C-alpha cells in the first residue's frame with residue numbers, strides 16, 4: 452500500500468521546513484510532555500487548534516470529536532469513553548492549567564443534532580453522540596420557534612460549548628481541581644470564514660470577539 456500523495460508531499464514539507472526549524476524543540480519535548488492547555492475541539496478539518504493558536508509540539512493537549520462535545524461523566528464500565536479518558540489524563544496525569552472547549556461555525560455535528568430533531572437520519576453512532584445536545588436543543592427550539600435555520604445553527608453551536616463546560620464539571624476530578632484553583636475552564640467559538648475566535652465571558656454568558 453503506497454502512501455497517499457498529498458500526505459507524502461506534506462510530510463516531506465514538514466521534514467524540510469517545520470521540523471528543520473524546530474528540531475531542538477522536538478528533541479526537548481521527547482523526554483515528556485507538559486502542555487499548559489487542553490483543547491476539546493471538533494474533528495472538522497477546518498478548525499485545527501494547533502493552527503489557530505500557533506502552537507508547537509508539546510503545547511496543547513488536544514482531543515477532537517464530532518461537534519467538540521464534552522460528555523457528562525458516565526459509568527466507565529459501559530461503552531467506550533475516548534473523550535473522558537483524554538480528560539482524565541489531561542487533569543490527573545498532565546495537570547493542565549486550562550481547558551478550552553472550542554466550538555465553531557458551520558459545525559456538521561451541530562447540524563446533525565438539528566436534523567435529528569426534524570426526524571432525519573443522522574448516523575448510527577453520530578445520532579447518540581450528538582444526543583448529548585438533545586435537551587438544550589429542544590429548550591432552544593421551544594423558546595424561540597421563529598429563529599431562522601442559520602440562527603438556530605449558531606445558537607446551538609454556542610449552547611453546545613456552554614453545555615460541554617457544565618458537563619466537564621460533572622467529572623469529580625475536574626470539579627475538584629477547579630475548586631482548588633488549579634484548573635480553569637473556558638469556552639470559545641471559531642468562525643471559519645473570518646478566521647476569528649470569540650471567547651465566552653462567564654459573567655455575561657456572551658461570546659466576545661477577541662482583540663487582535
Ligand SMILES: [Zn+2]
Pocket residue numbers: 493494495517518519555557558559560561
Ligand atoms: Zn464541527
